[in-house]
Amino acid sequence: xxxxRILTGDRPTGxxxxxxxxxxxxxxxxxxxxxxxxxxxxxxxxxxxxxxxPEALKRDVHQVAEDYLAVGLDPEKATIxxxxxxxxxxxxTIFYSMFITVNVLRHNPTIKTEAKxxxxxxxxxxxxxxxxxxxxxxxxxxANLVPVGADQVPHIEFARKIVRRFNELYKxxxxxxxxxxxxxxxxxxxxxxxxxxxxxxxxxxxxxxPKEVEQKIxxxxxxxxxxxxxxLGHPDVCTVYAYHKVFNPGFVEELRxxxxxxxxxxxxxxxxxxxxxxxxLEPMHERRAxxxxxxxxVDEILIAGTERARAAARETMAQVRExxxxxxx
Numbered sequence: 001x002x003x004x005r006i007l008t009g010d011r012p013t014g015x016x017x018x019x020x021x022x023x024x025x026x027x028x029x030x031x032x033x034x035x036x037x038x039x040x041x042x043x044x045x046x047x048x049x050x051x052x053x054p055e056a057l058k059r060d061v062h063q064v065a066e067d068y069l070a071v072g073l074d075p076e077k078a079t080i081x082x083x084x085x086x087x088x089x090x091x092x093t094i095f096y097s098m099f100i101t102v103n104v105l106r107h108n109p110t111i112k113t114e115a116k117x118x119x120x121x122x123x124x125x126x127x128x129x130x131x132x133x134x135x136x137x138x139x140x141x142x143a144n145l146v147p148v149g150a151d152q153v154p155h156i157e158f159a160r161k162i163v164r165r166f167n168e169l170y171k172x173x174x175x176x177x178x179x180x181x182x183x184x185x186x187x188x189x190x191x192x193x194x195x196x197x198x199x200x201x202x203x204x205x206x207x208x209x210p211k212e213v214e215q216k217i218x219x220x221x222x223x224x225x226x227x228x229x230x231x232l233g234h235p236d237v238c239t240v241y242a243y244h245k246v247f248n249p250g251f252v253e254e255l256r257x258x259x260x261x262x263x264x265x266x267x268x269x270x271x272x273x274x275x276x277x278x279x280x281l282e283p284m285h286e287r288r289a290x291x292x293x294x295x296x297x298v299d300e301i302l303i304a305g306t307e308r309a310r311a312a313a314r315e316t317m318a319q320v321r322e323x324x325x326x327x328x329x
Contacts, residue, residue: 002036007143007177009040009083012060013050016067017203018277019187019196022246025071027147027182032077038141038309039073041065041302042083044090045134048127049118065298067206070288075301081309082302083137088313092136092320093129096162099169100132110154135159141312142175149186153179171323174316187246192221192239207288210278217243217274222266223259233259233266240269248276 008028010020031037041064043057050056061082068080083089105111105128115123126133138146138159146156156179163174186195189202196203204216223238225231235241235256245252251272258264291298321327 003034004036004144005141006031006035006037006145006147006180007040007138007141008037008147009042009137010064011042011046012057012064013046014060014198015063015203015205015207017196017198017205019189019203020067021071021206022187023149023182024147025068025073028078029072031147032074035145037078038143038312039068039078039080039305040083040137040309041081042137044083045130045137048124048130049114051124051126061302062295062298065302066288066291069291069298069301070206070284072283072287075305079305079308080301081306085306086140086309086313088310088317089133089136089140091317092140093133095320095324096132096135096166097129099165100162102128105129105131108154108158131155131158132162135162138177139163139174140316141309142316143177144175145180146177147180147182150181153181166320166323170325173319173323188239188242190216190220190239204277206281206284208281209285210281213278213281214274217270217277220270222269226266229265230262232262235259240266240273243273243277244269247280248273 006028008024010016010024016025028037028039041061043061046057046060047054065080068078069075073080108131111123111128111130115127120127134155135158138156139162146159148156156177160176163176166174167176188194189196189200190204191200191202193200193202204213208216217240220243221239222241223234225237226233238259241252241255241259244255255264255269259269318327
């Protein structure tokens with residue numbers, strides 16, 4: 001028996017990287033044996049910031065699906081689906097928007113932060129309503145749990161409030177989701193930036209070949225005070241040490257004193273890290289090769305997953321319409 005249903009996913013804005021892996025993908029692979037996961041490729045939400053470039057979506061949707069399959073998500077266990085192809089999500093978004101005020105959305109801290117990030121002086125309706133759309137994503141399939149980082153917990157609380165409001169207004173047919181907060185935080189970028197991000201060009205992608213990984217780690221920022229091989233290191237300010245803690249934890253206890261006493265140089269430290277990351281990515285490359293050779297297979301997996309998602313959506317929306325007394329015929 002499965003423990004419950006999970007909703008998780010990504011906006012298709014390009015290739016997925018190691019930050020995505022440690023932040024969510026690794027956990028999804030583990031949870032697929034315990035739960036019933038619905039994994040959304042949120043292409044509609046990608047349009048909130050990329051509405052002028054919809055032509056990239058077809059490629060990006062396929063890329064994200066390929067990354068999912070490469071890390072080990074099993075389409076027999078996980079329902080991988082495309083958001084825009086489940087129209088019931090859009091329908092539910094509209095119903096929710098009827099009792100959510102603009103004032104509440106304008107004061108949403110995530111919306112305010114992202115609007116500032118993108119330089120938006122005047123927000124589009126879709127961008128402002130992003131949290132409402134996200135609540136519909138979570139609730140259309142009656143997900144019990146939503147795996148998130150600590151910074152995303154407010155998103156889930158917003159969805160919980162919408163569910164409570166709907167159930168109070170009409171009838172208790174929706175499930176109030178819980179946040180499943182991951183233990184691993186954000187992975188810093190290779191440039192030492194607080195977050196690995198495609199827009200910053202500081203990523204190691206899951207599809208990177210061994211030579212690319214080697215080049216990126218070779219160029220990664222280390223301790224800026226350690227200019228020569230015999231300078232003493234300060235591991236807590238070193239990006240490479242932060243990566244060792246995540247990808248090579250068994251070496252960390254030995255590495256710290258070696259770094260602090262100049263017992264190991266940055267070049268050797270980076271070589272050790274390169275070997276660990278390439279070992280992690282190797283089985284992903286092997287799985288990916290299967291889907292690269294048969295691109296239609298990825299399409300078939302998405303079609304089948306989207307059909308399963310639609311079946312769940314139709315069932316929920318029948319109950320929603322009955323609760324709202326708009327099941328006219």
